[in-house]
Structure formats: C-alpha cells, structure tokens
Amino acid sequence: xPRPKKKRKVxxxxxxxxxxxxxIRFCDTEHxxxxxxxxxxxxxxxxxxxxxxxxxxxxxxxxxxxxxIYNSALKKIGKAFVEGKSILIKGGDFEFEKDWYKCKTCFxxxxxxxxxxxxxDCPSDEKNELENLNE
Numbered sequence: 001x002p003r004p005k006k007k008r009k010v011x012x013x014x015x016x017x018x019x020x021x022x023x024i025r026f027c028d029t030e031h032x033x034x035x036x037x038x039x040x041x042x043x044x045x046x047x048x049x050x051x052x053x054x055x056x057x058x059x060x061x062x063x064x065x066x067x068x069i070y071n072s073a074l075k076k077i078g079k080a081f082v083e084g085k086s087i088l089i090k091g092g093d094f095e096f097e098k099d100w101y102k103c104k105t106c107f108x109x110x111x112x113x114x115x116x117x118x119x120x121d122c123p124s125d126e127k128n129e130l131e132n133l134n135e
Contacts, residue, residue: 007095008037008069009060013102013109013133018088019080030085035092038073045070101130 013036020026037059044055056066080087101110103119110119110130119129 005093006061007093008040009058009097010036010040010094011058011097012111013096013100014039014043014089015107015109016089018086018090020086021080021084024084026086030083031088032076032080032085033091034073034076034087034089035094036089037069037092037094038076039089040094041066041070042073042077096133100133102133103129104131105129 018031018034020029040059041055044050044058045052048055050058052066052070053063055070056063059066061069076087079085098111102108103110103122105119105122108119122129
C-alpha cells in the first residue's frame with residue numbers, strides 16, 4: 001500500500017488564472033492544466049533563482065519529488081508554447097502557507113483579512129466579494 005501523498009506548500013497563489021497564446025482566441029485553443037505546485041516549482045527555481053534543494057525545502061518535499069514536479073511543469077509549458085495551447089493554473093495536492101482570498105470584482109489577492117466578505121479596495125457594496133482560495 002503506497003504512502004499517502006503529502007500536501008505541497010505553496011507560498012501564495014498566482015496573480016492570474018493562466019495564459020493563452022497571442023493571436024488565438026481562448027475558446028479556440030485546447031487547454032493544458034498546470035497544478036499549483038507545478039507553478040510554484042517554476043516560480044521558485046526560475047523566477048526566485050533558488051536551487052532545487054532550497055526550493056524542495058521551502059515546499060516541504062524531497063528534492064527528487066520537486067524535480068518530478070518541476071519537469072512536469074516544464075513539459076506542459078513547452079507543449080503549450082509549441083502547440084499554441086492555453087495554460088490553466090488550478091488544482092493539485094497543495095496547501096497555502098496562509099489564508100488567501102481573491103476579490104471577484106478587481107481580482108486582487110488578499111491574505112489574512114479581518115472581514116472575508118469585503119475587498120476594501122473596491123467601491124462595490126456587494127457582500128461576499130472575496131473568494132477563499134484555500135478551500
């Protein structure tokens with residue numbers, strides 16, 4: 001019987017829901033789903049310039065596990081780039097370091113809010129503006 005999967009630590013959610021190729025309508029493309037932990041490995045290794053050992057430690061996984069996740073992310077990015085497919089960032093086996101919310105009106109990311117129903121930056125009077133991303 002295999003061990004249960006350990007949840008991967010993700011510092012914070014991406015600012016966007018994904019990417020689409022320029023010059024192709026979103027509805028005309030196939031989508032590739034990139035999981036949150038795959039996004040996090042690319043962010044840590046390429047953008048933050050951490051070694052794979054340091055990135056693995058930050059995500060609380062082994063270095064070989066991080067390498068598998070990272071290689072999967074690069075394969076998906078390459079396929080989307082070459083074949084002109086959209087990338088959607090969603091799902092996976094992860095947990096955020098803290099509570100994160102996204103405003104449904106302005107799409108701003110907010111962490112650790114006092115009132116999880118109101119954005120604060122939006123002039124909207126609508127309640128339940130914030131969507132909990134941890135669920």
